Structure formats: structure tokens, C-alpha cells
Amino acid sequence: MSKPVLTIFYQFNPWDSSIGGIQTVIRSFIKYAPDEFVVRVVGTGAPGSALGVWKWTEYAGKAIQFMPVIAVGEDNVRKLIPTTIAYGASLMRHNFASDFMHFHRIEPTLASLNWAGDKTLFIHNDIRKQMDRNLGGKAILWQQFPKVYFALEKLLISQFEQVYSCNSESAQHYREAYPELAPRVAFLKNGFDPESFYPDKREEREIKRRELAQELGLPETVRFLLFAGRLHPQKDPVLGIQAIAALADPQVHLLIAGAGELEEQVRREIQALNLGDRVTLLGAVNSDRLAQLYRAASAFLLSSVYEGLPVTVLEALACGTPVVTTDCGETPKLLSPDSGVVCKERTAEAIADALRRVLANPDLYSSEACVRTVQPYSAPSIVQEVYRQMLHRWQYRKAIAISSPYPS
Structure with a gap:
């Protein structure tokens, strides 16, 4: 039986010193991926690097496939044109349909609407407060256009099999805002890597x-x-x-x-x-x-x-x-x-x-x-439980496909 393929989408390079909790979460999903999965990452490359080509490489002892789709220099500083826009536009030129797809921003998923596969969206902030200009009107560009953001979110969110939020209030917000999706919304703890972060005497x-x-x-x-x-x-x-x-x-x-x-x-x-x-x-x-x-x-x-x-x-x-x-x-x-x-x-x-x-x-x-x-909040147990649920869904679908007398 072939292995299920997980493709992770985010605008970063796992080997760079890119700052942010999202990057750390993704690195944990790479490092602690079980051997039952093939992991691919669609990210960014250094200026002058080859783009749009899969390459087998290694991260934290794991063999993965990596494809940079845009070139980014210093990604700890916002650009005039947000990196998210450039990254999302680059995805439009490809079809990354996979058994599983993980997204950490909703804007790039405009490209994935017609891709077949089990899609998961990770929500990393309390979106209501993130959109509140009174709490820091320069934090993200969307604060200037909240109605446009929520219209885009409404268009895109129904494609996800699973929506995870690391904030319990945010998870409840999504259940209330999209009641038809409520069974798919869950609170998921972020995690720390115990191999790197531990106490001294x-x-x-x-x-x-x-x-x-x-x-x-x-x-x-x-x-x-x-x-x-x-x-x-x-x-x-x-x-x-x-x-x-x-x-x-x-x-x-x-x-x-x-x-x-x-x-x-x-x-x-x-x-x-x-x-x-x-x-x-x-x-x-x-x-x-x-x-x-x-x-x-x-x-x-x-x-x-x-x-x-x-x-x-x-x-x-x-x-x-x-x-x-x-x-x-x-x-x-x-x-x-x-x-x-x-x-x-x-x-x-x-x-x-x-x-x-x-x-x-x-x-x-x-x-x-x-x-x-x-x-x-140990990352290995959190990450491996997500993979366990993914593998269960994949095996169930395989069994259904085998037992069905009609082509899927």
C-alpha cells in the first residue's frame, strides 16, 4: 500500500532563521512526522535559487520533498507587497493536490479551491482581536479592510476537512460563525520541542x-x-x-x-x-x-x-x-x-x-x-495525534474505495 502524502504550505524556508510560532509549528510537523507519511513542503527560496522544482532533502533527520515557489530575502520584515500575496499568486500556477494539505494562512487557499484532497487550516491568532484596529491598527493590512477579509474567509473556509485553532476563544468563534462547519473545528494546542527546550538544574x-x-x-x-x-x-x-x-x-x-x-x-x-x-x-x-x-x-x-x-x-x-x-x-x-x-x-x-x-x-x-x-504541550504527542487521525481517515477512504463496486 502506498504512503499518504502530506503537503504543507507556508511562505518560509524551514532551514532559515525565520521568526514566528507558525514556522515552529510547521517544523514540528516535519520533525515528528511518522514514517507512514511522505511529507512535502511548498515554501520560499533565496534570491537566485531554482523555483518550482521538487527536491528531495532532509530536515531534522527526516527525508522530505521541498519546493520553493517564490524567492524571499529577509522575511522577518514586511514588504510593500505582502509576501502572502506573492506566495498565493505563485500557487495559482500549480496543482498541488495531495492526500492531505496543511495551510497556515487562508489567503493562499484561493489557489486550492479545485484541488482534490483532505485540507486542514490552522488558525494561529484570535482573528476577532487581530482585526480590531483599536488593538493596533498597523498589525496586519487586513485591519484596513475587515469586510473584504471576512468575505474571502467565507468563500474559502468550506473546503477544509479540519480547522484547528490554538486559541479556544477563536475556535468557538469559528463554530458560531460557520455552524455548518462546527464539527470540523477543534482547539489544538501548540507544542514545544522537548529535545531542544528543557530545564537546567x-x-x-x-x-x-x-x-x-x-x-x-x-x-x-x-x-x-x-x-x-x-x-x-x-x-x-x-x-x-x-x-x-x-x-x-x-x-x-x-x-x-x-x-x-x-x-x-x-x-x-x-x-x-x-x-x-x-x-x-x-x-x-x-x-x-x-x-x-x-x-x-x-x-x-x-x-x-x-x-x-x-x-x-x-x-x-x-x-x-x-x-x-x-x-x-x-x-x-x-x-x-x-x-x-x-x-x-x-x-x-x-x-x-x-x-x-x-x-x-x-x-x-x-x-x-x-x-x-x-x-x-509537548510537540511529539500533539503532532503524532494529528497524524494518527489523518492516517485513520486515509485508511478509511482506501477501504471504502476498495469495497465500492463503482469507480470513485
Whole structure:
């Protein structure tokens, strides 16, 4: 019996240091794919690379097929013409019909309307808040045209066999907005990779904190806070910097791991608040470096306007690092009282107060509590359950086709 084929669609290159939870989720679906499946990825290539050609290659020890359909340089910064539009337009020139197809943005699925196969849509944000201009009118272009977006969504969403949302409120929204599709809509946890993100013993954390301080030319007694993510209006890194100013503790240093369109604004804010010696911009970092930063930090800071379920939160907790977050997305439902603090007010002062509480009481926010909180979010078990359900549907359809006296 032949293997079922899964084709994953997203505008990135799995081998590049592209920032984002979507990219991390896709990488998990590649890495932890069972051998019963053939996995293909339709993504992007470097400028000058061959486009529109399948190539067998390897990712995380898995043999996969990869096809870049557009060339992209720096993809952590938005372009004048959104990459999603260019990527979706390129799909129009192909037919990628497969046993299974995974999509992580709905716009490119305009191309897939007539493709045969079992299609799944992953929703990565709370779409209602994402479309609310009062919550950050520059976050995505669709905020300027919400009626057009929802009309497009209504046109496209019926083609999906399964709609997964990593945000429970968003999943409920889709059930209510499309009652005929309600049985196909489900909440699906995002996951962390336990092979990369795990805790150190307290003594090892201290050693790595001191080593990082030495590496950055900082006093050995400094304590680190970590912000990791795209420098984008949704993530609001400027609010995080303002919180460091409100914290007013020269022994606390903020590390910002990420890149994006707000980098210059972030730099100006650091300069305006005279925080040059208390904030370090690290740029985009790979997963190994990010794991080291989580384990050296006293707390992880999430200052987002809206979210789905941030993978960075899961990774930080898995490394034993408590989380201070704004009241957004699924994180407030995930955190326990001993693994982090949710700020009910989205202000620099409220975030500073929460950071102060965590820094002053490390024993109340232990590494063990953080790991215990995040344990149900291990990527291998989450991903393999999705594959198990896919394989069941594929085998059922094969059995029906064999037993039917009529051609399908």
C-alpha cells in the first residue's frame, strides 16, 4: 500500500532563521512526522535559487520533498507587497493536490479551491482581536479592510476537512460563525520541542547566567529578562522596553531576540529612555541559542496586543523560566499561579510590577512548577495525534474505495 502524502504550505524556508510560532509549528510537523507519511513542503527560496522544482532533502533527520515557489530575502520584515500575496499568486500556477494539505494562512487557499484532497487550516491568532484596529491598527493590512477579509474567509473556509485553532476563544468563534462547519473545528494546542527546550538544574542556570553576563560585558550579578519574537506591532516590543524603564532596576537587563520592521523604533525608544546599558538587541537567533537564553533568564516577557498560543511561552516554561504576560491569547488560561503572572492592565507600570514580583520571589515561581505547567504541550504527542487521525481517515477512504463496486 502506498504512503499518504502530506503537503504543507507556508511562505518560509524551514532551514532559515525565520521568526514566528507558525514556522515552529510547521517544523514540528516535519520533525515528528511518522514514517507512514511522505511529507512535502511548498515554501520560499533565496534570491537566485531554482523555483518550482521538487527536491528531495532532509530536515531534522527526516527525508522530505521541498519546493520553493517564490524567492524571499529577509522575511522577518514586511514588504510593500505582502509576501502572502506573492506566495498565493505563485500557487495559482500549480496543482498541488495531495492526500492531505496543511495551510497556515487562508489567503493562499484561493489557489486550492479545485484541488482534490483532505485540507486542514490552522488558525494561529484570535482573528476577532487581530482585526480590531483599536488593538493596533498597523498589525496586519487586513485591519484596513475587515469586510473584504471576512468575505474571502467565507468563500474559502468550506473546503477544509479540519480547522484547528490554538486559541479556544477563536475556535468557538469559528463554530458560531460557520455552524455548518462546527464539527470540523477543534482547539489544538501548540507544542514545544522537548529535545531542544528543557530545564537546567539551578546551579547550571546560575553558571550559564554568569557566562552570558561575561559574554555581553555586563556585571556578573545582573539578572536577565527575555523578549523573543518578531519586532512587529502585534508583539509590541516598545511596551516591553517601557516596562524596563518603569522597573528602574539597574541590576536587571532585557535581552531582545528577534528582528522586524519595528527595529528602528525599538532603538529610538531605548535611546529616548536612556536604557542603552540595560537592553541588548540580539537580532534573530536560532533555536539552540534561544534555548540557552531561556535558561539564563529569570523571566520571559510577553507584551503582545493579541495572540493565539505563543510557542515562545511554551518554550520558556519548558526551560523552567516563568512568564510575565499581557492579558492576551491562550497564555492566561495556561499559566498557573506559580509559573507566571498575567497583567490585567496593558501598561508599562503593570508589567514592571509583575516583573518585580517574579524577580523578588524566585522560589514562588520555580523551574519545577513551570515544567509541570507546560508538560501537556509537548510537540511529539500533539503532532503524532494529528497524524494518527489523518492516517485513520486515509485508511478509511482506501477501504471504502476498495469495497465500492463503482469507480470513485
